[in-house]
Amino acid sequence: xxxxxxxxxxxxxxxxxxxxxxxxxxxxxxxxxxxxxxxxxxxxxxxxxxxxxxxxxxxxxxxxxxxxxxxxxxxxxxxxxxxxxxxxxxxxxxxxxxxxxxxxxxxxxxxxxxxxxxxxxxxxxxxxxxxxxxxxxxxxxxxxxxxxxxxxxxxxxxxxxxxxxxxxxxxxxxxxxxxxxxxxxxxxxxxxxxxxxxxxxxxxxxxxxxxxxxxxxxxxxxxxxxxxxxxxxxxxxxxxxxxxxxxxxxxxxxxxxxxxxxxxxxxxxxxxxxxxxxxxxxxxxxxxxxxxxxxxxxxxxxxxxxxxxxxxxxxxxxxxxxxxxxxxxxxxxxxxxxxxxxxxxxxxxxxxxxxxxxxxxxxxxxxxxxxxxxxxxxxxxxxxxx
Amino acid sequence: xxxxxxxxxxxxxxxxxxxxxxxxxxxxxxxxxxxxxxxxxxxxxxxxxxxxxxxxxxxxxxxxxxxxxxxxxxxxxxxxxxxxxxxxxxxxxxxxxxxxxxxxxxxxxxxxxxxxxxxxxxxxxxxxxxxxxxxxxxxxxxxxxxxxxxxxxxxxxxxxxxxxxxxxxxxxxxxxxxxxxxxxxxxxxxxxxxxxxxxxxxxxxxxxxxxxxxxxxxxxxxxxxxxxxxxxxxxxxxxxxxxxxxxxxxxxxxxxxxxxxxxxxxxxxxxxxxxxxxxxxxxxxxxxxxxxxxxxxxxxxxxxxxxxxxxxxxxxxxxxxxxxxxxxxxxxxxxxxxxxxxxxxxxxxxxxxxxxxxxxxxxxxxxxxxxxxxxxxxxxxxxxxx
Numbered sequence: 001x002x003x004x005x006x007x008x009x010x011x012x013x014x015x016x017x018x019x020x021x022x023x024x025x026x027x028x029x030x031x032x033x034x035x036x037x038x039x040x041x042x043x044x045x046x047x048x049x050x051x052x053x054x055x056x057x058x059x060x061x062x063x064x065x066x067x068x069x070x071x072x073x074x075x076x077x078x079x080x081x082x083x084x085x086x087x088x089x090x091x092x093x094x095x096x097x098x099x100x101x102x103x104x105x106x107x108x109x110x111x112x113x114x115x116x117x118x119x120x121x122x123x124x125x126x127x128x129x130x131x132x133x134x135x136x137x138x139x140x141x142x143x144x145x146x147x148x149x150x151x152x153x154x155x156x157x158x159x160x161x162x163x164x165x166x167x168x169x170x171x172x173x174x175x176x177x178x179x180x181x182x183x184x185x186x187x188x189x190x191x192x193x194x195x196x197x198x199x200x201x202x203x204x205x206x207x208x209x210x211x212x213x214x215x216x217x218x219x220x221x222x223x224x225x226x227x228x229x230x231x232x233x234x235x236x237x238x239x240x241x242x243x244x245x246x247x248x249x250x251x252x253x254x255x256x257x258x259x260x261x262x263x264x265x266x267x268x269x270x271x272x273x274x275x276x277x278x279x280x281x282x283x284x285x286x287x288x289x290x291x292x293x294x295x296x297x298x299x300x301x302x303x304x305x306x307x308x309x310x311x312x313x314x315x316x317x318x319x320x321x322x323x324x325x326x327x328x329x330x331x332x333x334x335x336x337x338x339x340x341x342x343x344x345x346x347x348x349x350x351x352x353x354x355x356x357x358x359x360x361x362x363x364x365x366x367x368x369x370x371x372x373x374x375x376x377x378x379x380x381x382x383x384x385x386x
Numbered sequence: 387x388x389x390x391x392x393x394x395x396x397x398x399x400x401x402x403x404x405x406x407x408x409x410x411x412x413x414x415x416x417x418x419x420x421x422x423x424x425x426x427x428x429x430x431x432x433x434x435x436x437x438x439x440x441x442x443x444x445x446x447x448x449x450x451x452x453x454x455x456x457x458x459x460x461x462x463x464x465x466x467x468x469x470x471x472x473x474x475x476x477x478x479x480x481x482x483x484x485x486x487x488x489x490x491x492x493x494x495x496x497x498x499x500x501x502x503x504x505x506x507x508x509x510x511x512x513x514x515x516x517x518x519x520x521x522x523x524x525x526x527x528x529x530x531x532x533x534x535x536x537x538x539x540x541x542x543x544x545x546x547x548x549x550x551x552x553x554x555x556x557x558x559x560x561x562x563x564x565x566x567x568x569x570x571x572x573x574x575x576x577x578x579x580x581x582x583x584x585x586x587x588x589x590x591x592x593x594x595x596x597x598x599x600x601x602x603x604x605x606x607x608x609x610x611x612x613x614x615x616x617x618x619x620x621x622x623x624x625x626x627x628x629x630x631x632x633x634x635x636x637x638x639x640x641x642x643x644x645x646x647x648x649x650x651x652x653x654x655x656x657x658x659x660x661x662x663x664x665x666x667x668x669x670x671x672x673x674x675x676x677x678x679x680x681x682x683x684x685x686x687x688x689x690x691x692x693x694x695x696x697x698x699x700x701x702x703x704x705x706x707x708x709x710x711x712x713x714x715x716x717x718x719x720x721x722x723x724x725x726x727x728x729x730x731x732x733x734x735x736x737x738x739x740x741x742x743x744x745x746x747x748x749x750x751x752x753x754x755x756x757x758x759x760x761x762x763x764x765x766x767x768x769x770x771x772x
Contacts, residue, residue, distance in 0.1 A: 007405050007406060007630075008404070008405030008406075008408065009402075009403075009404050009405060010401070010402065010403050010404075011399070011401075011402040011404070012401045012402065013397070013399060015396070015397075015398045016395075016396065016397040016398070016601065017395075017396055018394070018395050018396075018397070018599070018601070019393050019394030019395060020393060020394075022394065213404070214608055214612075214634055214638065215402065215404070215637075215638075217608075218604040218605060218607070218608045218638070219604060221604070222600055222604045226600075244393075248600055251601075252600065252601075252604070313699055
């Protein structure tokens with residue numbers, strides 16, 4: 001099947017606010033949502049970097065009370081979310097602010113689901129299981145990869161089954177996505193690198209997705225263009241302009257994949273992340289080149305534009321050239337950013353590969369892959385990436 | 387002042403649904419908004435083309451009652467909106483569907499303002515004058531230019547002052563924008579041509595606006611790319627693929643200008659439209675080349691990308707070349723589509739030019755022009771376009 005983008009499409013994004021030194025606007029956003037007592041979800045790293053303080057001050061400036069919840073770890077766990085919801089209810093909060101990377105923001109979204117729908121977060125796995133409206137939600141990313149601040153997804157670790165579960169619903173997109181790129185200045189090098197590779201895989205998978213459309217493509221291509229320009233320089237020199245470009249790339253990639261969904265990279269990354277608690281961006285960086293090699297034969301029509309976004313000028317009829325350029329440029333980009341290149345180096349065990357491939361066939365992200373893949377195909381990809 | 391795009395930006399668009407043969411989904415959209423009795427605003431032309439029927443059937447299929455209001459004329463008049471609001475209230479409707487070009491959709495938005503905020507539509511001129519939430523609003527364009535289906539604007543004719551007034555508020559963006567490009571198949575040639583030039587001027591002005599950002603730029607450029615590819619062919623051959631591209635261009639341009647606002651073309655087009663009841667797209671087509679000539683010296687940094695969208699490959703450092711290419715390509719595009727080239731041919735009188743220029747200095751669109759312009763500058767542009 002050759003994917004030329006879907007003719008019927010839907011596109012939905014929250015209100016977006018983007019700009020340096022805007023984190024102190026969180027208070028006015030929360031007040032505009034009608035909040036009186038804010039449940040602020042973040043983590044220790046973001047607290048130590050000083051950003052929680054900025055938000056707390058802006059809440060105080062608007063006369064809002066707040067409760068701080070920081071019991072969130074990377075690849076957020078089901079019980080952390082169940083516990084957060086109890087805290088929210090105990091304190092009588094009425095609006096949620098999520099500040100941090102994908103983990104803090106997904107935890108905030110998960111808590112929002114539970115406080116109005118009850119039960120445990122695992123009850124909501126899959127598509128459209130949420131029936132009651134969520135409390136107002138403001139999400140502020142402090143990394144450059146997750147896209148959770150605009151997306152219709154929540155990814156949570158099921159600690160019994162050791163697997164990531166994906167919750168998908170238009171309800172979980174926040175009311176406001178507020179990005180202050182200055183927050184990247186305190187992000188450790190390693191996370192700049194790995195979250196940017198997450199954004200890159202979001203953009204590439206969104207662009208190839210069978211549910212892509214011109215509405216998502218323009219955002220996917222912009223993300224790829226910005227990453228191609230600033231990723232390596234941001235990792236090496238950390239200039240504010242380049243960091244801002246990464247923030248912006250993450251936002252554009254989020255707008256794309258939230259509406260076009262993803263593909264095999266994420267279908268495989270979810271079970272891997274669930275089993276090993278491995279860094280999500282690193283897993284994607286390892287898988288992306290192999291999945292690209294697998295996908296490219298069925299997406300040739302889209303490659304000249306992708307090559308353009310990667311900084312090359314390719315004639316529309318020279319699709320073979322575009323394929324090589326795309327593969328090579330993305331691999332050199334990952335290399336130059338010192339992204340890991342093998343699953344082995346991330347702690348993945350060879351004997352687990354068949355089970356991981358099997359789990360990936362049931363992941364929601366496989367549905368929009370441009371090329372159909374069964375467990376055997378997925379296992380081959382995993383072996384090549386091992 | 388050289389405009390390189392704003393660093394701080396906001397971006398807000400309604401839920402978007404786009405695709406051929408989707409007009410029969412209006413009923414389910416209205417029902418999802420909680421409606422029981424729909425106030426359907428359209429006009430005689432759209433009715434005769436059969437599209438009102440499609441929508442009525444879809445409302446019936448969902449068990450919804452409806453009232454049909456078609457007292458809307460091109461450049462919708464204040465009294466048509468005041469009257470529509472009375473009808474809505476008299477019938478006890480609870481959701482509004484606008485189906486048609488900018489006139490029908492702006493009328494629908496105006497009626498939505500009045501039924502929950504009271505008074506006359508002229509009370510809401512300017513920015514953020516609306517204080518109570520509007521009833522649910524679903525807008526379906528049947529032309530390829532207005533952008534009203536996604537925008538935060540309503541433009542209405544003040545029939546006492548013979549001037550168009552602009553209402554700007556985030557409240558007036560609809561809940562759902564639903565585009566079925568098949569509706570273009572019954573649009574007379576003349577309107578395909580003039581509404582597409584409206585979309586082109588939206589895209590160009592949005593791209594040059596001082597409030598533009600990467601979020602609006604990607605949409606403006608996509609609109610220009612699609613128009614550059616399909617405008618002439620759509621006007622001459624009316625193939626469904628090209629008409630769909632024009633629909634899509636209009637949507638992308640709307641997403642761009644609703645968030646970045648516009649410039650001198652629209653600041654001048656509003657008083658002209660108010661005074662002569664002239665076709666909005668035609669007025670824009672005449673003004674665009676002259677405004678372009680005026681703006682280009684201050685937006686040179688953005689020209690290589692614009693030239694790319696127009697189908698040319700220009701090196702980033704060859705800005706002079708990009709200026710010429712941009713000016714020439716846009717002018718030939720308008721010529722090839724047989725767009726009018728003089729204000730005189732649209733019924734504008736030379737003695738009115740100074741007053742029109744004066745009125746344009748007070749239009750909200752002048753605020754985001756990339757180049758400052760006083761009444762003298764605007765008069766010169768009008769004289770050149772005369």
